[in-house]
Amino acid sequence: MSASAPELVVLPSSLALIPTRLGLTLVSLALVAFLIPLLIRPRIRSSAGHPTPPGPFFRRWYLGQYNELVLDKWARRFGPLYSVWFGDQMFVVLSHPKVVQDLLVENGAIFSSRKNYYVKNEVILHDRAITANPYDQRWRDHRKMAMKYLSEKAVGGYSDAIESEVVTLLRSLYDESKHCADPMSPALSAVRYTLNNMLRVSFGTRTTSLDDPLLHRIQRLVMEFDDITSPTSNAIDFFPFLRLFPTKTHQRAATLNAEMNDQYGGMIAAMQAKLDAGLGAEIPDCAMKHLLEGAAQEGGWESEDVLMLAVAFAFGGVHSIAGILQWFIAFMATHPAVAAAAHAELDQVVGRDRLPNNEDEKDMPYIHAIIKEVQRIHSPFWVPTPHYSTQDFVYEGMFIPKDTVLLLNCWTIHHDETRYPDSYTFNPDRYLGDTLASSASSKLRDPMARDHWAFGAGRRICPGFAIAEREIWLAVSGLLWTYTFHQVPNEPISLAEYEGSSGRTPLPFKIQLKLRHPRAREVMEAHDPAHTI
């Protein structure tokens, strides 16, 4: 070896470099050949030659905080059905009501599964929660059980409890604002209202004050869940090799799973201990009691299934409704003419002696319209939990292969100028004459007649629809009956920005409250804020 080295040194320099250059070129070509498929979309066709829907040339792994705006930009460029690749996963984006109806509703047997997202499904939910399950028997069992407690009929049984929580909410705002003297943030009271309703349904319990540690812990867990489970945000979901490395997202997801187990597992164990001690009569009727008393065993459920149903209720039903209520307050403070028209309707239909109730809704089309408009203009989920296909399908000449993720592009649909003229303006009048409840509207055959798509579509449509509508109606009408809402000088409320990765809640803001009439104070003061079930 050492004898041949000098010979190399005497070679002309250009010749000596040839093997090196060739090697480098070959390595570069190999790298490019390896990298290009990772960067650009593949060309896929059906056996009959149909191409996949058009879409961006490059693959993605992250769309940023306002991911709906990127999806909207592409919808304008590529049309109502386009495809985009995230790492190894093809997404198709549905940006028109007819496409949503044709695929998710009419072909629900094919488009109702869920992708096995690594962070959300595997690490956090252990493949068990209703929202994450593929379209299989476990999902059917969970969904059936959830509907037992969330159906229209079941919700009728919670009306008194929800009405009582409304007064607690009104009182909490009153106390927090030092009897309307100080500006205050409505966020925590709104979260407590929705959490108490969910705890009532699942555990027959509630938090007792804004300082209750349970409120703060669940609030934190739900926010963390929303923050780390956006369907278009985690590279680790789309590039499986990243799972071999320790990442911050993975660590956060594992911690969240442990905390959920600790919190909800602890509550379930405490209930089980009470039942074992023969003290079941002390526990109000609720989903967890029913499951622990036998329903779970009959359905072949394991303890983790029970836990995950409770988690699904909290994670699905707390920030969604609390977000709507916060947006509603923000719009009332910034649109006093709308609030004044709602107050006039209340005075005419309900008067000032009592709070509005469920029966009043049909007689108050304007407040009904305000609620629909808030949900249209600020849906809590601009990118709702995606659906997933279980068979190859050709739609309008475009190929949607099995195992494709389908995104309902709520932002683009809710800003379609032909359906909602002047769509960026908050204008409840657009819904006057639409007397249907949103749950009834979602069943209309004509997708263009549907009020909005905030609750999703097809067989995975939100099972909390009925309770959400009750909670929102009673809270919104009660808030309007009690207060007028005002912006705080020099602290404008932003109606454009929001927290979280998908529209969830407004940025923190403060409002100044004013009581509308003395009877409102009497109603609140007669109510015990520590009211227990």
Ligand code: HEM
């Ligand atoms: C304003 C309130 C709410 C909104 C806007 C909302 C919205 C949604 C949306 C968009 C979906 C996905 C639907 C789809 O895949 O097409 C969903 C699913 C779900 N929601 Fe809601 N939701 C709300 C309240 C609730 C409540 C109160 C609960 C529970 C008590 C709940 C529990 C769930 C569950 C468990 C799923 C998963 C269903 C499945 O995969 O089969 N949601 N929700």
